[in-house]
Amino acid sequence: MRKIVYKLYWDYEKEEAWLNRMVETGWALVHYSVGRYVFDACPSGAYIYRIELLDQAAKHRKSKDYLTLLEESGIEHIASYANWIYLRKRADQGPFELYSDLDSRIAHYRKIKKMWLALTLAEGTVAFVNIGIGLLILGHNAMTWFSLTLIAASCVLAVFFVIYLRRIGKKIGILEEERLVRE
Amino acid sequence: MSESETQGALTEAVFYILLALHTPLHGYGIMQLVREMSDGRVDLGAGTLYGAINTLLARHWIVPHQADEGSRRKDYVVTDEGRHAVQIEMERLEELLTNGKQIMEGRGDEKNCL
Numbered sequence: 001m002r003k004i005v006y007k008l009y010w011d012y013e014k015e016e017a018w019l020n021r022m023v024e025t026g027w028a029l030v031h032y033s034v035g036r037y038v039f040d041a042c043p044s045g046a047y048i049y050r051i052e053l054l055d056q057a058a059k060h061r062k063s064k065d066y067l068t069l070l071e072e073s074g075i076e077h078i079a080s081y082a083n084w085i086y087l088r089k090r091a092d093q094g095p096f097e098l099y100s101d102l103d104s105r106i107a108h109y110r111k112i113k114k115m116w117l118a119l120t121l122a123e124g125t126v127a128f129v130n131i132g133i134g135l136l137i138l139g140h141n142a143m144t145w146f147s148l149t150l151i152a153a154s155c156v157l158a159v160f161f162v163i164y165l166r167r168i169g170k171k172i173g174i175l176e177e178e179r180l181v182r183e
Numbered sequence: 184m185s186e187s188e189t190q191g192a193l194t195e196a197v198f199y200i201l202l203a204l205h206t207p208l209h210g211y212g213i214m215q216l217v218r219e220m221s222d223g224r225v226d227l228g229a230g231t232l233y234g235a236i237n238t239l240l241a242r243h244w245i246v247p248h249q250a251d252e253g254s255r256r257k258d259y260v261v262t263d264e265g266r267h268a269v270q271i272e273m274e275r276l277e278e279l280l281t282n283g284k285q286i287m288e289g290r291g292d293e294k295n296c297l
Binding site: 066068069070075095097098100101103104107183 | 194195196209210211214225226227228229230231232233234235256257
């Protein structure tokens with residue numbers, strides 16, 4: 001049996017938690033492309049899913065060694081999107097964590113923060129350009145509503161990006177505080 | 184070797200990876216050996232291990248080891264610098280342990296004195 005769900009996530013940890021809840025209800029992710037999740041029926045709780053951001057796309061030759069390592073340690077590479085990879089391991093093979101110490105968890109969060117920062121800057125630029133265009137065409141009634149909608153949309157998006165960036169920043173802060181006393 | 188490479192504690196992951204690589208081994212082999220050496224306590228995550236391998240390669244504490252022709256797995260082995268780092272870390276750990284034992288195990292007597 002197969003099931004397709006359309007959904008968009010900002011937060012990869014929420015996405016990961018959702019994939020693991022789907023497994024509990026007997027659905028295992030088998031394909032992913034932007035916003036489209038394909039699930040196959042599975043015994044409830046059969047797998048643990050993890051999502052990870054790599055330095056390069058999974059197809060890149062520099063990712064090959066890592067993917068080999070994953071495969072050997074019983075981890076299946078289910079799907080990729082940009083530099084993100086979707087992984088799973090059979091739950092009966094024990095716990096599945098990609099990062100086993102604070103340093104590497106902090107490094108992974110930093111990588112994600114950097115990527116979102118770049119996206120936020122790009123989005124912010126789009127918002128400013130929209131505002132600029134809006135000011136230029138002020139008074140030309142036919143375009144005003146269109147322009148206002150664009151401005152509102154890009155500003156709302158930028159606010160969401162900034163909120164998410166701050167959330168990642170907080171997570172890094174908590175781990176760094178813990179890192180002061182232990183590894 | 185620069186000072187920054189010899190000062191400070193090694194992470195547990197780095198220490199065990201360097202130990203595991205006293206004989207050439209590939210990534211998954213390191214994971215298994217470290218788990219075995221630590222009686223299952225240290226279970227290196229694939230992401231953690233891969234990051235540490237790259238850091239150690241950049242520092243020349245480990246180097247790729249010529250594996251069998253056609254093998255798609257990469258083997259690594261510890262270098263003299265890597266061994267040196269382990270040696271220094273062991274001396275540091277010994278100092279910690281000696282001091283810890285002296286004070287913690289002597290604590291009961293101290294209390295009686297007070």
